[in-house]
Amino acid sequence: xxxxxxxxxxxxxxxxxxxxxxxxxxxxxxxxxxxxxxxxxxxxxxxxxxxxxxxxxxxxxxxxxxxxxxxxxxxxxxxxxxxxxxxxxxxxxxxxxxxxxxxxxxxxxxxxxxxxxxxxxxxxxxxxxxxxxxxxxxxxxxxxxxxxxxxxxxxxxxxxxxxxxxxxxxxxxxxxxxxxxxxxxxxxxxxxxxxxxxxxxxxxxxxxxxxxxxxxxxxxxxxxxxxxxxxxxxxxxxxxxxxxxxxxxxxxxxxxxxxxxxxxxxxxxxxxxxxxxxxxxxxxxxxxxxxxxxxxxxxxxxxxxxxxxxxxxxxxxxxxxxxxxxxxxxxxxxxxxxxxxxxxxxxxxxxxxxxxxxxxxxx
Numbered sequence: 001x002x003x004x005x006x007x008x009x010x011x012x013x014x015x016x017x018x019x020x021x022x023x024x025x026x027x028x029x030x031x032x033x034x035x036x037x038x039x040x041x042x043x044x045x046x047x048x049x050x051x052x053x054x055x056x057x058x059x060x061x062x063x064x065x066x067x068x069x070x071x072x073x074x075x076x077x078x079x080x081x082x083x084x085x086x087x088x089x090x091x092x093x094x095x096x097x098x099x100x101x102x103x104x105x106x107x108x109x110x111x112x113x114x115x116x117x118x119x120x121x122x123x124x125x126x127x128x129x130x131x132x133x134x135x136x137x138x139x140x141x142x143x144x145x146x147x148x149x150x151x152x153x154x155x156x157x158x159x160x161x162x163x164x165x166x167x168x169x170x171x172x173x174x175x176x177x178x179x180x181x182x183x184x185x186x187x188x189x190x191x192x193x194x195x196x197x198x199x200x201x202x203x204x205x206x207x208x209x210x211x212x213x214x215x216x217x218x219x220x221x222x223x224x225x226x227x228x229x230x231x232x233x234x235x236x237x238x239x240x241x242x243x244x245x246x247x248x249x250x251x252x253x254x255x256x257x258x259x260x261x262x263x264x265x266x267x268x269x270x271x272x273x274x275x276x277x278x279x280x281x282x283x284x285x286x287x288x289x290x291x292x293x294x295x296x297x298x299x300x301x302x303x304x305x306x307x308x309x310x311x312x313x314x315x316x317x318x319x320x321x322x323x324x325x326x327x328x329x330x331x332x333x334x335x336x337x338x339x340x341x342x343x344x345x346x347x348x349x350x351x352x353x354x355x356x357x358x359x360x361x362x363x
Contacts, residue, residue: 022347030351057091216264
């Protein structure tokens with residue numbers, strides 16, 4: 001995938017700004033607080049429906065504005081098909097268009113543009129709670145299996161209905177209906193997640209060995225959200241029903257799924273340092289990008305925020321070199337040009353006073 005145009009309006013510090021990036025490495029520089037990260041947030045917002053720094057209503061809309069707007073134009077596929085997407089978001093409601101047509105569900109808009117983002121909070125993928133790890137699996141499946149999104153929506157609807165019944169002390173016969181629906185959607189959803197993680201094992205093992213060799217061989221361990229090896233989901237839901245009725249919500253199932261990275265040199269799950277967690281998270285994200293490329297025949301867009309402060313020069317060089325060789329379109333932000341870009345001839349942009357300027361020495 002190759003973004004050819006990005007425009008933002010009323011996004012954090014920007015009133016109106018845009019850029020037309022190059023097909024390979026793109027470096028966006030600027031002082032701290034100038035807004036360079038906001039450009040990567042805009043790409044992430046179009047691909048995920050939220051910023052990697054939180055929800056839209058948490059300060060993403062420029063002060064005094066009603067809503068932010070993001071427009072992205074990109075080319076994809078062997079035929080270099082031109083696609084366009086636009087999103088207007090107030091923090092409370094949104095409107096979207098994809099290829100000239102209105103979009104009724106945000107997931108349909110987000111499934112169009114594929115962006116893999118590494119940013120200062122990415123270590124939470126390894127060290128934090130399960131939600132970002134579930135999102136990583138589901139994002140990958142949205143893009144490589146066409147029937148996954150309807151399946152995910154079916155499960156989410158059934159879960160919402162079951163939770164509402166539990167909270168209201170609903171009739172057991174009604175709960176039987178939603179238990180059956182949860183199981184019929186949840187079992188295949190879980191199988192797809194497990195298969196996807198198994199697919200990531202090979203690229204993750206290779207990348208982890210390169211980025212964090214001191215931790216030993218890396219492997220992924222899937223936790224489905226219930227004792228799947230003992231019970232099918234339908235039986236597990238029935239056994240948990242009285243507990244769930246007392247709690248007022250569904251305590252087991254794919255919505256509680258998780259996964260972890262195990263390292264051979266950390267057999268007792270000793271906590272990783274922040275630096276080790278960052279590199280492990282980066283290995284997971286790059287493994288996902290490689291898997292996407294192997295299945296789709298093209299790389300997703302890769303966004304690396306504040307690379308120089310997140311990685312030491314040696315790791316910067318490895319990551320930039322690998323991505324440059326892959327042919328992926330890459331966006332990197334920093335206060336200055338990192339040493340890792342020496343000889344790489346990236347397209348250069350500079351953010352200053354709410355404007356994005358093309359650097360005179362850009363390729």
